[in-house]
Amino acid sequence: MLTGKVAIVTGSGSGMGEATAKQLAKQGVAVAIADLNWEKAVKVADSIKAAGGTAYPVKVNVSDSSSVNQMVNAVVKELGGVDILVNNAGIVTQSSVLEQTDEEWRRILSVDLDGVFYCTRAVAKQMKEQERGGKIVNIASVVANRPRRFHGAYTAAKAAVAALTRVWALDLVEYGINVNAVSPGHIRTPLTEGYFTGKVKEAFEEMIPQGTIGEPDWIASVVVFLCTEAASYVTGQVIDVDGGFNMSGEIPALYRL
Numbered sequence: 607m608l609t610g611k612v613a614i615v616t617g618s619g620s621g622m623g624e625a626t627a628k629q630l631a632k633q634g635v636a637v638a639i640a641d642l643n644w645e646k647a648v649k650v651a652d653s654i655k656a657a658g659g660t661a662y663p664v665k666v667n668v669s670d671s672s673s674v675n676q677m678v679n680a681v682v683k684e685l686g687g688v689d690i691l692v693n694n695a696g697i698v699t700q701s702s703v704l705e706q707t708d709e710e711w712r713r714i715l716s717v718d719l720d721g722v723f724y725c726t727r728a729v730a731k732q733m734k735e736q737e738r739g740g741k742i743v744n745i746a747s748v749v750a751n752r753p754r755r756f757h758g759a760y761t762a763a764k765a766a767v768a769a770l771t772r773v774w775a776l777d778l779v780e781y782g783i784n785v786n787a788v789s790p791g792h793i794r795t796p797l798t799e800g801y802f803t804g805k806v807k808e809a810f811e812e813m814i815p816q817g818t819i820g821e822p823d824w825i826a827s828v829v830v831f832l833c834t835e836a837a838s839y840v841t842g843q844v845i846d847v848d849g850g851f852n853m854s855g856e857i858p859a860l861y862r863l
């Protein structure tokens with residue numbers, strides 16, 4: 607269903623972005639591997655090409671609107687347009703509100719929120735001009751609904767991304783552009799590698815009804831579904847892909863689970 611489409615996946619040099627780019631490429635999509643880290647972007651693009659797919663590595667800093675505009679222009683020139691945008695690039699830090707500095711607050715918001723806005727604006731303009739619709743999928747987070755201490759800036763950005771998904775779905779509906787979001791739960795990637803060991807891993811697993819930390823491919827497959835025509839009547843939705851974490855609050859010991 608996706609053969610011949612062109613996708614931009616931001617932050618696809620690693621983790622869930624990489625898994626998403628590889629799954630899209632397997633479906634016949636030409637994928638722009640848009641990442642701040644050029645070496646990682648080239649490595650992912652090379653591995654897609656080695657598997658017979660089409661990939662174009664492109665360096666971008668999503669927190670800089672001129673870098674984003676240049677990236678989109680380069681992709682259009684190289685791959686002939688854009689049909690799919692996955693706003694996946696993101697960073698995280700931990701600070702109490704008592705210690706959060708102006709610099710750290712701006713750094714997180716500039717990547718995790720401004721970056722999503724800059725990419726969506728640039729790509730939506732291109733999609734409108736092409737007059738063939740499009741699919742935009744934002745990567746939010748379970749923290750948009752479930753508070754996590756010391757994650758203020760990250761939560762502000764992700765909650766805003768979830769809210770903007772609904773606003774932009776309405777802004778763009780007349781151009782046949784679907785805008786949805788996926789909210790990953792706890793997924794093992796280079797971003798979170800340090801978290802999921804020992805007692806902390808056990809505590810996470812106890813809080814996740816399905817009992818396991820997620821894999822990047824489990825997020826990627828839902829993103830890919832949202833990019834297909836099978837999901838054409840889905841817009842403005844934020845879908846939790848979290849093993850049931852968002853609805854959990856149970857005390858397993860109470861039931862001798």
Ligand SMILES: NC(=O)c1ccc[n+]([C@@H]2O[C@H](COP(=O)([O-])OP(=O)(O)OC[C@H]3O[C@@H](n4cnc5c(N)ncnc54)[C@H](O)[C@@H]3O)[C@@H](O)[C@H]2O)c1
Binds near residue numbers: 643667
């Ligand atoms: N891993 C999790 O458990 C989890 C849970 C919820 C949400 N998320 C979100 O999922 C997304 C992907 O996370 P991941 O765990 O795969 O992370 P990751 O660190 O493995 O990958 C993120 C990629 O984004 C790139 N990047 C960072 N800043 C950038 C910038 N300014 N411009 C362009 N690229 C930039 C990095 O180079 C990296 O390749 C992020 O938005 C993250 O907030 C992750």
